[in-house]
Amino acid sequence: MHREDLEKMFSRIEPDDALKNRIIDRMEDNSMKKSTKRSLKGIMSVAACVAVIGISTAFAAGSVISYFQSDKAIDITSMEALAEYNEEVGVTVSNFGYTLTLDNIATDDNFMHVFYTLKKDDSSMTENDYYNLWFLCRINGKLANFGNNNTENAYSTEDGSYKGVIKLNVADMEVPDTFTLEMYSEPAILKEESNFEGDYLYNDDTVLTDADKEKLLYISTIAKKTSVETKSxxxxxxxxxxxxxxxxxxxxxxxxxxxxxxxxxxxxxxxxxxxxxxxxxxxxxxxxxxxxxxxxxxxxxxxxxxxxxxxxxxxxxxxxxxxxxxxxxxxxxxxxxxxxxxxxxxxxYNEEKTATQQIGTYPMTFKTSAYGSVVVTNIRFSDGAFEIDYYKDGFSLWDPNFHTMDKDGNIVEPGGKLGCLLTTTVHHDTNSYTAKYAYDGEYDQNGNKVPFDMSTISKENLEKTFTHLGIGYYDFELxxxxxxxxxxx
CATH class of the missing domain: 2.60.40 (Immunoglobulin-like)
Structure with missing residues (x-):
């Protein structure tokens, strides 16, 4: 098997004691993603019960998923499916100076989506608060965060809170029609002093006691998949x-x-x-x-x-x-x-077969191998970022290897590959993708982040500099x- 390519494209397998760090890294990698503003409604039956300090509960069927009422949100699943199979939960808990609201849940036999709002009682949430206060989820007592192809994303709002979603991959779990969801975090970790020994919170066999829950920002909800189950x-x-x-x-x-x-x-x-x-x-x-x-x-x-x-x-x-x-x-x-x-x-990689085209007229079709192509449908510029919309025609392995170039064929990426954050959003409804390159700083020889001169990454300068696009071509046989x-x- 093509070992070197696999190692480049996928994170390698870690020992069990590295799972926590892997989840945090994944959260950080996904923190800049974006999608179109949507309004969603749903029909999933939910009942809720909570066992923590400072609780209020409200229910409303067919409500809008507030997470998607912002351009900072990301496409995470079929938007039509989320619109049909969700219901507002409205369970709120306060503890350790934080207030957590479980907004919506949407579940089928592949994925569970948990939408939430997190606030700090005495000040605005910071990025560090979000990264450090990360959540574990249990379905009928079994941990659901671990394993592959889980996603978490959140963004800050004008009122100083964070709107977030945890997408849990449950395809290998037995999730019955009615199930219990537990979601919790340990604020003590912020002070680097856990109230629990070893991997107690991460053990699949752990049954949290009432005393345990008082040491956590903890919420519990009983949910039912209802009609979504018949669609699987x-x-x-x-x-x-x-x-x-x-x-x-x-x-x-x-x-x-x-x-x-x-x-x-x-x-x-x-x-x-x-x-x-x-x-x-x-x-x-x-x-x-x-x-x-x-x-x-x-x-x-x-x-x-x-x-x-x-x-x-x-x-x-x-x-x-x-x-x-x-x-x-x-x-x-x-x-x-x-x-x-x-x-x-x-x-x-075949450099001779890697073609480039001038941007501005769409669609642009690039052969990526003997078996498939990538079709670019639009490129959009903004201050500090540009986005490439595309879809795959035929077999194209993983994400395209885009080359951003000037008119002379020179690669023009401010700060190089390490100077930007590349995120790829999957649009499930249209079987298409958006690759976003966001430039917010590069790193000096000591590893310190150095912000870009805004004039170099302005919308006007990016449009002037980045005039051609290429995509890597690879030779292989099936x-x-x-x-x-x-x-x-």
Whole structure:
């Protein structure tokens, strides 16, 4: 398998004690995303109960999801599906100088969305408050944050609060029609002195006591999936497949060497639901089966290439079961078959085939391999940022490798790759994407952040400097002889 490319595109598997840091990193990486302002309504039945200090409760069916009443919000799932399958909860709790309101919940067999508002009682919330006061979620007592392809995003509001959403991937969990959601954080962590020993709060077997809850910013809600459950289709395919992966062995001096190994993975089920489509992949090879599938081309029964979304991967120790969820676009409950075709050997960047085009006239089509293209439909500039709208035609692995250039073909990125934050928003309703490059500073040789001179990243200067676009072209072959066929009828 193309190990180097996989390592570049996905976070590698960490030991269990690194899970907390991985969640925090993911929150930080997602903190700049944006989407269009929306108003959403819904029909999910919810009852709530709370066991903490300073509580007020209010219910209102068919309410707007307030998170989306801002241009700072991001597209996280099909907006039409969220509009249909949600209801306002309106549960509020205050403790440790913070007030947490659980605004809305939207759940199906793939994802649970938890919308909330967080306020600081005596002052405005800061970015550090948000990053440090991170939340764990349990569904019927089982932790739901860990594993792959979970998302969290929040943004500051004019009144000094934070509006947030936690998107939990529950495709590998058994979530019944009626379930209990617990959401909590430990403010004591802000002072670097936890009230709990070891990994107590992160243990799947932990049952929080009333005394535990008093030490947390804690909320509990009983929810029901109702009609959304009837819209989900779960295919238990239990399809096993052999694959080759690479591991590392260490000599007496601690030097690592790659070793080729043979493993077995299993696609346990395929889940189609209003909030997405996913393959659940299991193995006892440190999560490498999930990497194998996520780095492959996936076609439906009509030969249409389905987009495989770029996400993190998770895994455990050797001989411990790892579960990864691979999300795909362009498939739904009517899909009758899947053909998963791995990449043969490694991918090679071909500079000679990497074409560039002058921006301004759309659409712009770029071949990214022998199997597919990326079509750019618009580019928008603003002070300190620009955004590229695009979709994939055919098989295009992961996110495009965009090159922003001047008229002479020179790459023109203020501060280089490390000078900007690139975030990619997936528009599930249109099977398209927006890549946003936001420039807020570069780093000196000591690692200190140095803000840009605003004149260099103004809308006018970016438009003047950035006149051409290129996308990386890669040479590789698809290995149809080792394709995995899945019948979904």
């Amino acid at each position: 289709v779960v295919k238990n395919v239990n399809k096993k497949f052999p694959f080759t992966y690479y591991d590392e062995v260490y000599d007496e001096d601690g030097n690592a060497s790659p070793v080729e190994r043979q493993g077995e993975g299993e696609i346990s089920k395929v889940v189609f639901s209003p909030f997405g489509s996913q393959l659940v992949v299991k193995d006892r090879c440190q999560g490498n089966a999930g990497m194998k599938i996520s780095g492959s081309a996936i076609f439906d029964e009509n030969g249409q290439s389905l987009d495989v979304l770029n996400t993190d991967m998770s895994g455990g120790r050797v001989d411990v079961e790892s579960i990864n969820k691979i999300e795909i676009l362009k498939a739904d409950a009517n899909t009758k078959a899947l053909k998963i075709v791995p990449v043969m050997g490694s991918m090679t 290995d149809y002889d080792n394709a995995i066929d899945i019948n979904l009828k």
